[in-house]
């Protein structure tokens with residue numbers, strides 16, 4: 001019933017936006033003739049406001065500064081987003097600078113998107129969130145140019161997207177309990193740990209819900225005995241798996257841990273590119289792939305293939321991101337075992353619209369490209 005209601009509503013939205021697109025297209029075609037092949041690229045640093053302070057084992061934030069990319073070529077407007085990761089020496093400014101440097105790459109043929117990605121990768125090491133934004137915009141452009149949704153371009157079924165977990169940051173037990181109770185539609189909760197009060201927090205959550213939990217230590221446990229004790233204690237309390245128990249570089253201790261834990265451990269901070277995967281296979285049961293960490297959708301697809309070849313479980317995660325980047329990641333979820341794509345739920349000034357939650361599952365529409373549109377007036 002709920003779903004039917006949604007489909008009815010989204011049908012109306014699609015119909016009205018098609019009228020808008022048709023009008024826009026007539027106007028743009030004339031413009032394009034005058035400047036055929038011209039590329040317009042603009043970037044905006046956009047401050048995302050978090051609904052509540054966001055605390056992980058390594059810090060607390062109230063806002064995050066992401067970079068929004070608008071790419072226009074041959075009359076087709078496409079969008080990308082970077083959520084810079086400070087842990088990897090990225091900032092909104094460094095991402096923006098990389099995007100501007102990439103202009104000569106974007107001026108080439110975007111249909112050859114695989115070559116363009118390799119050229120972006122060769123431009124400079126790191127700045128993977130900026131590469132993800134450009135890769136997202138290029139693929140949005142390709143799919144829009146074909147007039148099909150991006151999940152169709154990838155050959156994926158939008159009815160098979162995964163439910164997402166809802167993440168609860170580190171806070172007082174009372175606040176964490178209240179948050180857990182405020183999101184009954186989410187069938188699986190992800191709890192941030194890696195601090196002295198971890199057991200108190202998990203017991204507090206358990207006192208108010210019996211839903212399955214997953215846990216993310218964000219490298220917070222420094223010692224393998226402590227990590228083993230914590231993970232097996234959590235296994236008894238309905239925790240399904242634990243993300244990144246110890247520091248990323250510490251593969252030896254993760255190998256030791258993998259042989260002893262009662263529930264799977266997943267690599268997050270330890271994995272970036274496909275080259276990382278072979279060494280991780282003996283140290284973890286699975287990996288968490290994030291567009292911002294690996295450099296975009298194309299590298300994420302390669303990571304899926306390589307990780308599966310090594311028998312690893314797969315989750316797809318996110319940073320604090322708007323509906324734009326969350327829509328991009330959602331298109332890939334049919335290839336994964338778990339999805340943690342809730343960054344846009346944690347903010348109160350989402351600059352994109354068009355992604356709708358059905359319970360705890362994002363619904364993708366049949367609009368071309370990523371299927372979302374900006375709410376910022378000047379865009």
Ligand SMILES: [Mg+2]
Nearest residue numbers: 216218243268
């Ligand atoms: Mg994580």
